[in-house]
Amino acid sequence: MIPLMSPLITETSKPDFDCRSDLDEIIRIQARPGGYENLGKLLKINPKGLTQNGKIDYLAALEKQYSWLYSLIQEATLAIAGAEPSANENMWEGVDEAEREDVATALRLSPNTAQLRIDVARTLSNYLPETCNALASGEISSSHANLIARETADALSRGVSPDILPLIESEALSHSEFHTAAQVGKKLRTLFAQYAPETLEEVVAKARETRNVRIYPEGDGMSNVIALLPAEDAQTLYLAINTMVEIFDSRAENGEQIAQGPMTIDMKRADALTLIATDFLGRSSKEITSNRRPVSINVTIDLPTLLGLANNPGELEGHGPIPASLARQLAADGKWRKFITDPLTGNLLDMGRDSYLPSQYLIDFLTARDRICRFPGCSQPARIGDIDHAKSWDDGGETRPGNLGFLCRRHHRLKTHGGWKLESFEDGSCNWMSPAGKSYFVPARPIGLPEKRAKELRELSSG
Numbered sequence: 235m236i237p238l239m240s241p242l243i244t245e246t247s248k249p250d251f252d253c254r255s256d257l258d259e260i261i262r263i264q265a266r267p268g269g270y271e272n273l274g275k276l277l278k279i280n281p282k283g284l285t286q287n288g289k290i291d292y293l294a295a296l297e298k299q300y301s302w303l304y305s306l307i308q309e310a311t312l313a314i315a316g317a318e319p320s321a322n323e324n325m326w327e328g329v330d331e332a333e334r335e336d337v338a339t340a341l342r343l344s345p346n347t348a349q350l351r352i353d354v355a356r357t358l359s360n361y362l363p364e365t366c367n368a369l370a371s372g373e374i375s376s377s378h379a380n381l382i383a384r385e386t387a388d389a390l391s392r393g394v395s396p397d398i399l400p401l402i403e404s405e406a407l408s409h410s411e412f413h414t415a416a417q418v419g420k421k422l423r424t425l426f427a428q429y430a431p432e433t434l435e436e437v438v439a440k441a442r443e444t445r446n447v448r449i450y451p452e453g454d455g456m457s458n459v460i461a462l463l464p465a466e467d468a469q470t471l472y473l474a475i476n477t478m479v480e481i482f483d484s485r486a487e488n489g490e491q492i493a494q495g496p497m498t499i500d501m502k503r504a505d506a507l508t509l510i511a512t513d514f515l516g517r518s519s520k521e522i523t524s525n526r527r528p529v530s531i532n533v534t535i536d537l538p539t540l541l542g543l544a545n546n547p548g549e550l551e552g553h554g555p556i557p558a559s560l561a562r563q564l565a566a567d568g569k570w571r572k573f574i575t576d577p578l579t580g581n582l583l584d585m586g587r588d589s590y591l592p593s594q595y596l597i598d599f600l601t602a603r604d605r606i607c608r609f610p611g612c613s614q615p616a617r618i619g620d621i622d623h624a625k626s627w628d629d630g631g632e633t634r635p636g637n638l639g640f641l642c643r644r645h646h647r648l649k650t651h652g653g654w655k656l657e658s659f660e661d662g663s664c665n666w667m668s669p670a671g672k673s674y675f676v677p678a679r680p681i682g683l684p685e686k687r688a689k690e691l692r693e694l695s696s697g
Contacts, residue, residue, distance in 0.1 A: 257288045263295045268302025268372035286670040298372030305370040311337060311355040357383040361396060364403050377415035382406050385422040392433050394426055412677050414611045420554050427547040427555035434547055435557040465553040466564055478506035534681055535561040551605060600638055603662045607642040610666060610674045614642035622646055624658035636660040
């Protein structure tokens, strides 16, 4: 058992060690695996006396130690619950009944949360040894480990073979180096979909049968309308709402009175949805005809799958992997763009421009290449962001792919007015420098799997 550590030095404490030596110690600790000795050294340092850079490094070093501690929590949970679910002879008690209550009462958790802790610990221990090692050494956070375990457990429950896990685990850990836990989760869902496309077809087909719209009365004259929709329908609805918001803003800029008082973006979207429905009811006497989906809903699908020669999952912008059958259906309902990717990396290199003027070609290319805001950890869609010159036009920056990329409005302002610096590279990757001088690399975003990885997945699937 780990003894209690001494508390952090308070603001009024008078450390008798030099700030420079503290910074050097923090940097040394960051390069080491998590452990008792390193945690003890960090607890002797007063972060309030550090430089801004030092405070950031101190936080990162503490997070690394927390990952190590979290790995010990997983081991302790497994020691209580066991590597496999426990059965009970009493028909009134379910699986892990006693073990779940032990964890729940000790940690003051609900039974459901305790069971989730147990399930994560078992998945990590039984199927994800490299993730356990990365967590113990502090290379990934507890959030990354939890999400990798949950996505893996979900895939196993759908019938994915454990034989594929080492390859997918390796991809996930590599992705974790520069991405948030949520982004790693999306990567995992894509990888599992590419490995077992038939399973994805079945799961999605079954899920579509649960689509519904419900209304729940609330207080103060309000109601909640909740819609569970197929992903492509949800994207269509959201696109329509955002387009109506743009019309609102355009009218307001032209001096037209739209509403009383200032409106938030959420208020505008709510009004837009109501207006779309009102407009339909006002014209409901007219014959309803089937219209094509807007071209702004982007679907990526490889040529063999499009031609029916393969069944690799497609990619729906803003959602993630979709079954081959749905990707073919959506592809048949829109305009075409040609994407050219590097077979070794999957990075987008070029796209056809027969049907587009150069300016529109460039916008389409950047939207397909970046997909989301280029700021580290941001997931705002590129289609609602701003096109930014990494090196400004005034400073000689060129209007070409290597110097352009999408940023959401908030991070665009940070770059322009907040002191953040951006260096952009030809493959779409970029490097950010914070006002404190910290560097953050954002890698390129491949479309689909590199050919080598795709081949490995096909071989494992067929084997």
